[in-house]
Amino acid sequence: MFQQGLSITVNVLAAVGDTYIAGLLTLLLHTSRTGLRRSDSIINKLIICSINTGALTSLCAIASMLSILLAPETFIYISFFFCMGRLYANSLLATLNVRSLIRKEGSSNVQASGDTGSIPLGAYNTSVFNPPSAISVKIDTRREYVSDEEEQKHSESVRSQMDSS
Known part of the structure; x- marks a missing residue:
């Protein structure tokens, strides 16, 4: 009788723990969405992965718990219980x-997806002992060609503003 109670307790705790971890991880990931299409798609994939891994182990723990509750004189629950370690x-x-x-x-080309506001995962080495070997900076500039008259008018207006202040 004591062994049956211990087995039920272990299976209940495993099922509740797996469900709690998967649910909490899903909730935390859901609330950390940024609104950027690319990072939100990565977060959605992480949510699906956490649900899939947590659901499978939870279902096995629930099946083990139900089998020991419904058929306590048999050892059906042991088959589910032994599978749980492999599932973990x-x-x-x-x-x-x-x-x-x-x-x-996350580190694919930003221009290919058309979303320039997301930060690629894994692209930054934040370790103090292994600083990045090279840093590149790209600055997009735009040149406008204006006539000499427009440029002269602009420079005169800038001068008049500077003189008045």
């Missing part, structure tokens, strides 16, 4: 694998 390992590996895909998407 697969969730970890899936999360590690998806990082490179999201990083590639």
